[in-house]
Amino acid sequence: MVAVLDDSFSSxxxxxxxxxxxxxxxxxxxxxxxxxxxxxxxxxxRRDDPLQARPTGPTPLxxxxxxxxxxxxxxxxxxxxxxxxxxxxxxxxVLRVWRRRLDPAREVGxxxxxxxxxxxxxxxxxxxxxxxxAGIRDAEDLPALVELAxxxxxxxxxxxxxxxxxxRAARALEAR
Amino acid sequence: xxxxxxxxxxxxxxxxxxxLVPLVRRAPIEDLxxxxxxxxxxxxxxxxxxxxxxxxxxxxxxxxxxTADGTPAAAYxxxxxxxxxxxxxxxxxxxxxxxxxxxxxxxxxxxxxxGFLALHFGGPExxxxxxxxxxxxxxxxxxxxxxxxxxxxxxxxxxxxVFEIHPGQCGLLLYAGDTLATAFVVPHPEDYRALHPTxxxxxxxxxxxxxxxxxPARDFTAELDADAIGxxxxxxxxxxxxxxxxxxxxxSVMAAGPLGAPDRVTPPPRSxxxxxxxxxxxxxxxxxxCCGRTSWTATARRSVTAAGVLVEAAQHRRQHERxxxxxxxxxxxxxxxxxRPQQREQRHGRGEHDRAHLQRRRPAVPAHSHPxxxxxxxxxRHRQIPQLGLLGVREAxxxxxxxxxxxxxxGEHRDDHFDxxxxxxxxVAAGTGGGGGRRHVPTVAAGVRRGQxxxxxxxGNLGSxxxxxxxxxxxxxxxxxxxxxxxxxxxxxA
Numbered sequence: 001m002v003a004v005l006d007d008s009f010s011s012x013x014x015x016x017x018x019x020x021x022x023x024x025x026x027x028x029x030x031x032x033x034x035x036x037x038x039x040x041x042x043x044x045x046r047r048d049d050p051l052q053a054r055p056t057g058p059t060p061l062x063x064x065x066x067x068x069x070x071x072x073x074x075x076x077x078x079x080x081x082x083x084x085x086x087x088x089x090x091x092x093x094v095l096r097v098w099r100r101r102l103d104p105a106r107e108v109g110x111x112x113x114x115x116x117x118x119x120x121x122x123x124x125x126x127x128x129x130x131x132x133x134a135g136i137r138d139a140e141d142l143p144a145l146v147e148l149a150x151x152x153x154x155x156x157x158x159x160x161x162x163x164x165x166x167x168r169a170a171r172a173l174e175a176r
Numbered sequence: 177x178x179x180x181x182x183x184x185x186x187x188x189x190x191x192x193x194x195x196l197v198p199l200v201r202r203a204p205i206e207d208l209x210x211x212x213x214x215x216x217x218x219x220x221x222x223x224x225x226x227x228x229x230x231x232x233x234x235x236x237x238x239x240x241x242x243t244a245d246g247t248p249a250a251a252y253x254x255x256x257x258x259x260x261x262x263x264x265x266x267x268x269x270x271x272x273x274x275x276x277x278x279x280x281x282x283x284x285x286x287x288x289x290x291g292f293l294a295l296h297f298g299g300p301e302x303x304x305x306x307x308x309x310x311x312x313x314x315x316x317x318x319x320x321x322x323x324x325x326x327x328x329x330x331x332x333x334x335x336x337x338v339f340e341i342h343p344g345q346c347g348l349l350l351y352a353g354d355t356l357a358t359a360f361v362v363p364h365p366e367d368y369r370a371l372h373p374t375x376x377x378x379x380x381x382x383x384x385x386x387x388x389x390x391x392p393a394r395d396f397t398a399e400l401d402a403d404a405i406g407x408x409x410x411x412x413x414x415x416x417x418x419x420x421x422x423x424x425x426x427x428s429v430m431a432a433g434p435l436g437a438p439d440r441v442t443p444p445p446r447s448x449x450x451x452x453x454x455x456x457x458x459x460x461x462x463x464x465x466c467c468g469r470t471s472w473t474a475t476a477r478r479s480v481t482a483a484g485v486l487v488e489a490a491q492h493r494r495q496h497e498r499x500x501x502x503x504x505x506x507x508x509x510x511x512x513x514x515x516r517p518q519q520r521e522q523r524h525g526r527g528e529h530d531r532a533h534l535q536r537r538r539p540a541v542p543a544h545s546h547p548x549x550x551x552x553x554x555x556x557r558h559r560q561i562p563q564l565g566l567l568g569v570r571e572a573x574x575x576x577x578x579x580x581x582x583x584x585x586x587g588e589h590r591d592d593h594f595d596x597x598x599x600x601x602x603x604v605a606a607g608t609g610g611g612g613g614r615r616h617v618p619t620v621a622a623g624v625r626r627g628q629x630x631x632x633x634x635x636g637n638l639g640s641x642x643x644x645x646x647x648x649x650x651x652x653x654x655x656x657x658x659x660x661x662x663x664x665x666x667x668x669x670a
Binding site for chain 1: 186187188189190198338340341342343395396397398399400402403405406407408411412414415418419422
C-alpha cells in the first residue's frame with residue numbers, strides 16, 4: 001500500500017482549525033503504517049521524516065501520484081485537499097490516463113480522502129471523476145472510508161458493504 | 177520591457193480572475209536583501225510648504241540592505257511593529273531615504289512608479305533638465321487615494337492558501353483577468369517569503385478580492401494525450417512536458433508584451449502629433465472604461481517595475497468617474513477664460529483645480545509644479561507643453577491616438593499618489609502661491625479605528641498646493657539613480 005500525503009501550504013487550512021488537514025494526513029500515515037503490512041508514505045514536499053511535516057510549498061500532486069503508481073501498490077490512498085496546482089489538473093489527468101491506458105483492469109485501487117470541506121460546493125473537492133473521493137474528518141475513520149470508497153468504485157458489492165457495516169456496528173456496540 | 181533573466185516560471189495559481197505566476201530563482205542574490213518595515217496603525221503626517229498638513233496611513237515600507245564589497249548582508253526579517261505607544265504620530269521624511277549606511281528605506285510603489293516614469297515619461301529631450309528638476313523636486317500633482325487593507329477583506333485570509341509559495345520563489349507576475357497587473361521580484365527567497373503576505377494583503381487586498389469574486393477566470397488545466405502514453409515512463413515524461421509547456425506558454429504569450437516591448441518609445445515628430453480634443457473617448461454614463469482594462473493593458477504592456485507595482489486599481493474608477501465629465505467643462509471654461517488666468521484661478525479655488533487634473537490630456541507628470549508660481553500663468557504653462565512635444569511622447573506610449581491618451585491618463589495619474597503620501601516638505605517658502613498662507617486641515621474619512629471593514633489607508637485631503645516628495649539620489653557618487661540606471665526586474669542597486 002502506498003499513500004500520497006499532502007503537506008503543501010494549503011494543508012494549513014483555516015486560522016480557526018490550524019493545520020488540521022496536515023494532522024489528518026500525519027495520522028493517516030501512522031495508521032496505515034500500523035494497519036498495512038507493506039506501506040510507503042510519500043509526502044508532497046519529499047520530506048522523509050513525517051514528524052517534521054510543515055505546511056509549505058505548492059501541490060505537485062500529479063508527479064507524486066506517478067511516483068506512487070510506479071511502486072504498483074495494491075491500494076493507493078491520496079490524502080489531500082484536492083487543490084492540485086503545480087500545474088493545475090495534472091493529478092486528474094494522470095489518474096485518468098492511468099485508468100484508461102495503463103491499468104484498465106483496475107489492479108491498483110485508488111482512493112482519495114479529503115480532509116477539507118469545500119463550503120462553496122457543499123462537498124469535498126474531488127480530484128478526478130475516475131477516483132472515488134471521501135471526506136475524512138478523523139483519521140480513525142480511514143478504514144471505513146476506504147471500504148466505502150471501494151464500494152463506490154464498484155470494487156465490492158452491496159452484500160459485502162452490508163456485511164462490513166454490520167460488523168462495524170457490532171464492534172461499536174461492543175465497545176460501549 | 178521586463179527582463180526575466182535568472183528567473184524561471186512555475187505553473188500559475190488561480191483564484192477567481194487572479195492568476196499568480198511564481199518566478200523562481202535558481203541562485204538567490206545574496207548581497208541585496210529586502211525586508212518589510214511595518215508601520216503599524218498610526219497615521220503619517222507630513223507638513224506641506226503651504227503650511228497645510230498631509231495625513232495618510234501607510235501600511236509598510238521596504239528596507240533594502242546591501243554591502244559595498246558584495247559580502248552577504250543579513251536582513252533583520254520582518255519588523256513587527258514599533259514601540260509606539262508613547263508616540264502616536266510618526267512624522268516621516270522622504271519617500272526613499274537612507275535608513276543607515278548601506279540601507280535604504282523606500283516605499284515599494286514609489287520606487288516602481290519612479291522607475292516607470294523615468295523610463296517612459298521622460299519628457300522631451302530638449303526640456304529634460306528643466307522638467308526633471310521640477311518634477312523630481314516637487315513631485316506630481318496631488319490626488320486622493322483609498323486603499324483597503326487585505327486583512328479587512330473577508331475571506332481573503334482563507335483564500336490565500338491557494339497561493340502557495342514554491343521553493344526558491346523570488347517573485348511573481350500577477351494577472352487580473354489575464355491582464356498583467358504587476359511584476360514583483362525580490363533578490364532572495366527568504367525575503368519573498370517575508371514579503372509575500374504584505375504583497376497580497378496590503379497592496380492588493382481589495383483588488384484581489386474584487387476580481388476573485390466578480391470576474392472568475394478558469395484554470396489552464398493540464399491535458400495529457402492518453403493515446404500517446406503506453407507506459408508509466410511515458411506518463412512521467414508527458415507530465416514533465418506539461419509543466420514545461422506551461423512556462424513556455426506564459427513567457428511567450430501571456431507575458432509577451434512586457435517581455436518583448438521596447439524599453440524606450442521614440443516620440444513621433446512634433447508636427448505629427450495631433451492636437452487632442454478634450455473629451456474622453458469612452459465617456460458616458462456608467463462607462464468607466466477610461467480607467468479600465470483598456471488603459472491598463474496599454475500601460476502594463478510597456479511597464480517596468482523595479483520592486484513593485486503598476487496597478488490600475490479598480491477603486492480609481494469608482495472614485496473618479498463621476499468627476500470626469502466635469503473636468504471637460506472646466507477645461508473648456510479655462511480655454512475661454514484663459515485671457516485672465518490669475519483671476520480665474522483665484523475665483524475657483526483649489527477644489528476645482530483638483531478635479532481638473534483628473535482628466536487632463538497634458539502629461540500625467542506636470543512639467544510645472546503647483547506650489548510655486550501656480551497662480552501666475554498657470555494656463556499659460558500648460559499651453560506650452562504640447563509645443564515642447566511632451567504630448568507626442570505620451571501618445572506614443574499609449575499606442576497612438578487621442579483616445580488612448582485619454583484612457584491612460586487616470587492610470588498614470590494615479591501613480592503619483594504614492595509620492596504625495598510621504599513627501600518630505602520642501603523648504604517652506606514665504607507666501608507660496610496665490611492662495612498660500614491658508615491652513616488646510618486634513619480631512620480623514622471616518623472609520624480609521626481598527627476592526628472596521630473599510631479603512632481609509634491612504635486618504636486625506638491633499639489640497640491643491642501640496643508638494644510631492646523630493647527624491648534624493650542615493651548613489652554614492654551623488655548621481656541620480658533614475659538617470660544612471662534603468663531599473664530592472666530585480667532591485668539590485670549595484
